[in-house]
Amino acid sequence: MKFLAVPPVLLAALLLLRGPLAAETPADAENPDDYTVYVTSTGKKYHRENCGSLSRSKIALTLADAAGSGYEPCAICKPPVLEVPPVPFRTAALYQVNIAGLRGTGQADLSRMTRADVVDHVDGDTVRVRIRNPPLGLEAVETIRMIGVDTPETVHPRRDLEFFGKEASEFTRQKLLGKSVFLAFDWDRRDRYGRLLAYIYGPDGDCHNAALIREGYAHAYTVYSFQFMDEFRALEQEARRTGRGLWG
């Protein structure tokens, strides 16, 4: 996406005037907005590729997406900055299954969902994604808590009952990590930790939230109301009845 509506010749002249920026940036990026910069899954700065701050996680973004999502340039590696401050004009509406009035996960329209790449995996019901050209209200890197499911904890040290957490976590890793997925939303956009609440549809068009329950990797989490609550409850009943996964 372009923030500047200027002829290429003028843009080239501008870049030449800004000597240091033009000299430091990759020759193959014609539009400075498209320069590749890097962020971590938790920090609020963006970096050059070789910055020492990237030792724990490293997620590639365009400069436009990084700046447009509120990331600030790192003061140490001094990555390029946008010519013109980002203006959030990405107004594409998020696809909300409640507003669409869907009766089940299978009715969802993938073409209206937000595309994202799963770049990190936290546990069975939580992943991190990168969103290209994030629409207004979303950031370029988001932690997603899947709506309506609760997988056993993998990180809680004192609860042996949660023994099935590893399997749930592995199921999600295998199905989603490194994959291009589709996001749909419901009544609440975020939880109290700021995590994005979403349904994640895999490349095969299957709702992963539902798959977790159907395969016995998760409970239906019904403390907060959501559009597919009846379906998820029924999936859990069926998983219990047939002794799948954690019910076995």
Ligand SMILES: [Zn+2]
């Ligand atoms: Zn840096």
